[in-house]
Amino acid sequence: MITKNFAKKDLLSISDLSSEEIIFLLNQTDSFREVNERDIKKVPTLRGKTVVNLFFEASTRTRASFEIAGKRLSADVINLSSTSSSSRKGETLRDTARNIEAMATDVLVVRHPSSGAPEYLGRELSCAVINAGDGCHEHPTQALLDLYTIREHKKEFKDLNVSIVGDIAHSRVARSDIAGLLKLGANVTVCGPSTMIPAKAECLGARVTTNLDDAIRDADVLITLRIQLERGGGLAFPSAREYANTFGINEDRLANANSDLLIMHPGPINRGIEMSPNVADGPFSVILEQVEYGVACRMSILYLLSG
Amino acid sequence: MKTEILSQKKFKSAIKRISHEITENIDLEFPLAIVGVRTRGIFLAQRIASNIKHICDIDLLVGELDVTFYRDDLSSEIKRSKLVTKTSIPFSCKGKQLILVDDVLQTGRTIRAALSSLVNFGRPKFLRLAVMVDRGKREFPIKADFVGKNLSLDNKQSIKVLLKEIDGVDGVFSVC
Numbered sequence: 369m370i371t372k373n374f375a376k377k378d379l380l381s382i383s384d385l386s387s388e389e390i391i392f393l394l395n396q397t398d399s400f401r402e403v404n405e406r407d408i409k410k411v412p413t414l415r416g417k418t419v420v421n422l423f424f425e426a427s428t429r430t431r432a433s434f435e436i437a438g439k440r441l442s443a444d445v446i447n448l449s450s451t452s453s454s455s456r457k458g459e460t461l462r463d464t465a466r467n468i469e470a471m472a473t474d475v476l477v478v479r480h481p482s483s484g485a486p487e488y489l490g491r492e493l494s495c496a497v498i499n500a501g502d503g504c505h506e507h508p509t510q511a512l513l514d515l516y517t518i519r520e521h522k523k524e525f526k527d528l529n530v531s532i533v534g535d536i537a538h539s540r541v542a543r544s545d546i547a548g549l550l551k552l553g554a555n556v557t558v559c560g561p562s563t564m565i566p567a568k569a570e571c572l573g574a575r576v577t578t579n580l581d582d583a584i585r586d587a588d589v590l591i592t593l594r595i596q597l598e599r600g601g602g603l604a605f606p607s608a609r610e611y612a613n614t615f616g617i618n619e620d621r622l623a624n625a626n627s628d629l630l631i632m633h634p635g636p637i638n639r640g641i642e643m644s645p646n647v648a649d650g651p652f653s654v655i656l657e658q659v660e661y662g663v664a665c666r667m668s669i670l671y672l673l674s675g
Numbered sequence: 676m677k678t679e680i681l682s683q684k685k686f687k688s689a690i691k692r693i694s695h696e697i698t699e700n701i702d703l704e705f706p707l708a709i710v711g712v713r714t715r716g717i718f719l720a721q722r723i724a725s726n727i728k729h730i731c732d733i734d735l736l737v738g739e740l741d742v743t744f745y746r747d748d749l750s751s752e753i754k755r756s757k758l759v760t761k762t763s764i765p766f767s768c769k770g771k772q773l774i775l776v777d778d779v780l781q782t783g784r785t786i787r788a789a790l791s792s793l794v795n796f797g798r799p800k801f802l803r804l805a806v807m808v809d810r811g812k813r814e815f816p817i818k819a820d821f822v823g824k825n826l827s828l829d830n831k832q833s834i835k836v837l838l839k840e841i842d843g844v845d846g847v848f849s850v851c
Contacts, residue, residue, distance in 0.1 A: 372752075372755045372756050373755060373756055373758070374755045375755070392758065395758055396758060396759060398761050399741065399759040399760065399761050399762065402761050402762055402763065403762075406795065406796070407767070407795075407796075407797075408795040408796075410795065411744040411745070412744065412745065412791075413744045413749065671754060672754055672755060674754075675751045
């Protein structure tokens with residue numbers, strides 16, 4: 369009898385996963401990292417499988433990351449974006465997805481502005497569905513690569529102090545990160561202006577503060593979220609400059625931080641607003657490693673879900 | 676029910692013999708590399724490498740290979756239950772005399788998968804196969820060049836190669 373370490377058809381959220389499933393995914397990622405270091409970065413596991421990236425929101429790194437991940441596994445990867453898709457012609461999400469499935473798609477990677485869209489597709493379609501970010505709900509693959517990056521440097525999650533700074537209310541990255549970190553035993557603090565902290569924030573399971581110095585003190589890991597100017601983030605504070613002055617991560621604010629503090633950011637960075645260039649490019653920053661490990665994590669997920 | 680086929684002492688001398696046979700079969704002028712398959716093959720490879728170094732005082736590179744990605748029977752069940760271990764071949768195989776090592780050779784499918792994997796690491800001068808036990812029952816045309824023990828057992832019996840590094844003791848057993 370084989371015991372399954374990962375039992376789900378789809379990857380929709382971190383909240384759905386058990387801590388064992390998360391650990392299994394992280395462990396599996398090591399082997400794919402090695403493939404990415406080879407001269408010939410290819411293994412045949414997904415040969416003949418079709419992976420469709422269906423992105424209804426703009427994305428550079430997540431989509432490129434999934435595309436590279438699929439191709440390194442020898443899959444046939446197709447990229448569909450909303451600007452060029454039939455959704456502009458008024459086709460429903462269900463019809464779009466069913467049409468794609470009719471072409472014998474094995475894995476559908478979806479990013480959608482509505483929370484719950486990937487779950488809906490997971491129920492409707494028999495192929496595997498991976499959530500690449502849905503509305504303000506979750507971004508599970510980002511959380512997995514964040515967890516992997518943290519584990520690389522800090523080894524253990526138990527009692528690790530992780531602070532997440534930014535627009536918590538609208539951040540699916542924050543929700544996924546919080547869920548994953550709590551499942552693995554870390555202590556999570558969320559920080560931002562009160563206009564960006566959701567109501568009943570304590571239900572997230574994290575400590576809430578509106579004081580950045582409080583969030584930085586004793587933190588082992590600092591995850592900085594992008595201020596989403598394109599999503600009405602501009603309404604939550606008077607000006608970008610005021611946000612930068614109060615909540616921007618710069619060298620002065622890090623003066624009393626732990627000497628081995630890890631600085632992370634899901635990207636893309638608004639340099640000078642939520643993070644100063646010196647910090648983004650500085651010695652504590654592991655932002656580029658996150659991108660590197662992101663490909664390996666996504667290879668791990670595609671490998672496990674592709675049947 | 677366990678039956679001993681090779682005692683610890685005979686196991687050790689089999690490895691020594693294989694190591695000697697390999698040295699007689701290679702050109703000392705060219706670089707030598709040894710790659711062990713998955714878990715037990717890796718420890719065998721390390722022992723053979725250290726024997727060879729002792730015998731002819733040459734430096735050889737040792738690599739570790741997990742063939743899971745190249746298996747022809749990779750199902751959803753296996754993917755979701757078996758953790759793929761890390762392949763580590765930190766050198767190019769180009770121009771090298773390559774010895775592939777595994778514990779048991781039976782159907783030949785694992786070695787076929789290993790060969791498919793190794794192609795991606797550079798073109799070796801040649802590749803030879805060393806196994807602790809060859810128990811026949813081939814399903815692919817694969818032949819071992821260096822064999823610790825040839826066995827022919829019926830299908831109901833399975834072979835267990837034990838290693839000090841994992842099991843605390845060396846030996847080959849058949850189990851019904």
